[in-house]
Amino acid sequence: MASVTSSATNFLTRKVRGFFTKKTLNARLPITQWLPKYNLEMLEGDVLAGFTVGLTVIPQGIAYALVAGLDPNYGLYSSFMGCFVYTLLGSCKDITIGPTAIMAIMTHEYSGAGGPDFAVLLSFLSGLIILASGTCNLGFLITFISKPVICGFTSAAAITIASSQLKGLFGLSYEAEGFIETCELLIENIAGTRWQDITLGICCIVSLLAMRKLKDLKAVKPNASDPTGKKVLKKLVFLSSVGRNAIVVIVAAIVAFAVPENTFKLTDTVQPGLPSIEPPPFSTVVNNETYSFGDMMASVGSGVFIIPLISILESIAIASAFSGGKTIDASQEMIALGFCNIVGSFVQSMPVTGSFSRTAVNATSGVRSPAGGIVTGLLVVLALAFLTPYLQYIPQATLSAVIICAVIFMVEYEMVLPIWRTRKLDQLPLWGSFLTCLFWKLEYGIVVGVGINLALLLYGIARPKVEVTAVTRQDGDEPAYVLVEPRSGLFFPSIDHIRAVVSKAGRGTANGNMAVVIDCKHFVGVDFTAAKGIKNLCTDYEKRQQDLIFINVTPGVEQGLRAVSDKLNIVTSQLELYSSLKSASTKNLESKGI
């Protein structure tokens, strides 16, 4: 027992020491990589980008809190801690962590029993699961979600979110889930459209789209030869373009404040002040009913696994999109995301993840390091402390316009053609995940897409290409033989197919006993089932008195094959092959009495 404890202690000591080696420290605390190189120029970029993202996240956070079925202030509570934590642990400079539309929908779905306490608990538990997955290096699992699946998922999510915001734009009130129900209820309720809201909403959308284009205009591009005044003007135009969400919201709020009450549907009151710092709730009371931890777990159900999964998926997908040429350390991203959710749950945050739209804003605003998150976080904290009385004047139609304009460009219709050109079969996971996401449920879409992808992959493994060539007599006296070249590894699902092809290749020879040579250069390993299959193949050929020769066998494969069959004819060179073939043909002729 003592030795068990001591070896466990040793193991832990090694793990802890291992963590503090420089390499691990750099990988696990990416801030140690960029902070020593930090300079004033980077600071400028980070402050500008961080401020812009802050102006975007305030209205978005409020909107997403409503999507999640929570009070608006919870959106702001969720918007700052993730930024701070990611600065320390994040490895991708552009990513900004906070509330997102998809996470809000998920939170609404799984904290259905009601109340922010469920959302906060979900954030804490999701964080734990994401952190554990990252610590166990499960990041490599993310490689099984292919680009077409991500593309289908993102596009369907964008359409679902945009459609869900139409009710705010039209000034309607109904509760719908999913794309289909949203469309049905929209058509049912369309007669109740409020002209004030739709007018404001359309004005906001037009302004947002126009200002989005602004920064791409040639006239606005900075030019070294510009006089200072023109430079400042250009910078202002650029700023108003990247900060368009904030500007539209502020202007709309001023208009709403000026016009008579009830002209527009407004945001619910934002409770003033910063959230208290306290542990996440492990029991709660909703409608005079007490929920124990067990009751809460039963209520959130499978959400406790699906929310972390979607959270990881969304964040990693964004990290991949903005990585430039760099390979993502998915496990480190998961550790960072896990801590964002865990620490966030102490300031009443709902589950958070990387935001596609704000990450894009961050990148185009010239962020240089994850430190931009500090500025964003501080701005949200300031808003909570001093601006809450004014936040309630934000019209719902404006928030809907902001969200629609942010997500609609996530529909990746332009990917269909390149995917078709690269590999036609990849359309199956693309459309499989897109249609399932859109017409069934977002999370099922990923499962369906990954399922189709794996089925295609496994079918390819089970039925590898096997090239069969008849090698005829050269001008010298080399004997003729049949060359069989399986174009893939030797694994249990493919051995039956390879065996069938090799058997057929042997039977198909002119005189029925030409030697068959298997080129094993594509075999990287062998499992027991495959080794058994090769053994049976050898026995089969022995019965037929036909030669079966293996060439280009790596030592590992040879060892595996020899473990089950001792009568393998393996040659190591073309020369040895020829001499083996010759002696075989002489033997054959002798046995026939020639």
Add this chain to the structure above:
Amino acid sequence: MASVTSSATNFLTRKVRGFFTKKTLNARLPITQWLPKYNLEMLEGDVLAGFTVGLTVIPQGIAYALVAGLDPNYGLYSSFMGCFVYTLLGSCKDITIGPTAIMAIMTHEYSGAGGPDFAVLLSFLSGLIILASGTCNLGFLITFISKPVICGFTSAAAITIASSQLKGLFGLSYEAEGFIETCELLIENIAGTRWQDITLGICCIVSLLAMRKLKDLKAVKPNASDPTGKKVLKKLVFLSSVGRNAIVVIVAAIVAFAVPENTFKLTDTVQPGLPSIEPPPFSTVVNNETYSFGDMMASVGSGVFIIPLISILESIAIASAFSGGKTIDASQEMIALGFCNIVGSFVQSMPVTGSFSRTAVNATSGVRSPAGGIVTGLLVVLALAFLTPYLQYIPQATLSAVIICAVIFMVEYEMVLPIWRTRKLDQLPLWGSFLTCLFWKLEYGIVVGVGINLALLLYGIARPKVEVTAVTRQDGDEPAYVLVEPRSGLFFPSIDHIRAVVSKAGRGTANGNMAVVIDCKHFVGVDFTAAKGIKNLCTDYEKRQQDLIFINVTPGVEQGLRAVSDKLNIVTSQLELYSSLKSASTKNLESKGI
């Protein structure tokens, strides 16, 4: 509409015509292959083997009917139709279809609501599903069940079945499910052991094991120089060895008939006469309660999918074991098995599949074609018609002894070592499936084993071996470069890994800008995700102003890669590689102003 109908008719006509081409006919009606070559010598072997199998299946069938919770006569009803149908459609001469221990356990589990009607309906529905799977060529799915998984499953099934028979051997009465519960109840009830039964049981086991050894004795081996009398004697000894089950049962029944009543626990009365030929029951009455088809379906539940799965698995596993060198046409075996179950359900058969023990008896008795099944089937029909009054004298302990002696040799402990020597990782699916089967449920064991196997396979695909070699300057003036050779295909799960290795290989070079050459000879195809990854890799290298050259690219892969990235540097020969490397190094020197 008319054109739709006509094109559908055309399609059907083509399908039907396609079926009657010689090749398809041979594959789908294997009897057309062996019947034209049939001769007297084959007939002799088939009659002897068929008779021996018949003598074995009669007591086994009665025993398995009891395992399935049915009256003994249903075991015999299940034992003849499969033999007849398989003769027509089966492609493996040794296999004998009928009731088996595993199918009996499954039938008992899923026809739990009671009554043979459920078992017969399960046989019909299972047959339909097996037939449909075979017709859709789903046979290839069987390749995903590796040898170690089959080995773990078979061994655990053998132990489970043997342990379940101990109660008959000890003369006890209890109802247990699974290995654990059986052991618990056996220990609990052991005090009630009946000495008459255990004595008879042990005598039977000793006799069976001794007679099993008999045929392997040197003195019994046939010798051409033997006088006729000795030949006949040897043949008789051989026959008594292969027919030992029947002999033991007949002798025990005579003993039971001779001794006073109630000395031994006997078999329930076997209802005399042949089963009536009628469609399977789509509604039934059990204990005065009427079950509609829907009620029956609800009662059998997932059994309607699991029984076909296990049935296919067991039959194909046996076919693989006895195929010799031949590759199994799994789809054809499924079609045959499907018809066996469907036609069987018209004579009140429970679900049937290939029997491991009887197939072994068939093979060692020298069967020459599937026609042996006709003899077996006829013998069972004769037994039903004339021998039923005597079948009730078969003691339960004897039946238990027969089953224990048949299955105990299916524990494949001798496979552990070769699997270890071939590939140590293959122990995981072996023990995963074995332990799950033994301590949880037989059917879950297969799922767990296949899951472990696929996880190992996919991990291998996601993390392929990538060899990195620094190719230094030859004696000529070829420039030095880094050769990267991924040892596996280019699929979406592996692209991140390959990209990381290639990036690292480039950064690791001495002067930081040595060209990197990717040898693509193992790439058989490319999907969109992988093509995107390669594109990002190229962009990455372009940024670093380092050369990235692809060699040995197949046309298919090149087309896929070019669909997403236009700046690929692909060379087609070693010569072109050198000239490309030289021009690149000149360009580099120029750009550095040298």
